Amino acid sequence: MPISYKGETFYVCCSGCRDAFNENPEKYIKEFKAKKK
Template identity: 70%
Template sequence: MKVTYKGKDYYVCCSGCRDEFKENPEKYIKEAEAKAKKP
């Protein structure tokens, strides 16, 4: 599922995750960026 935040698209697995993302998008963006930087 796609969620758009500040003009950028993010993808989540289900409507539950989408709702959590919408409640606190900065938290999930930071977590995703941290995971992406790990080797």
């Protein structure tokens, strides 16, 4: 499921992950970018 944040789109697997992302988006963005490398 897609989440838009600061002009970027991130994908999470479920509403629980979406809620966690919304609580601390910077933490999850850092993890997403680390996994992309």
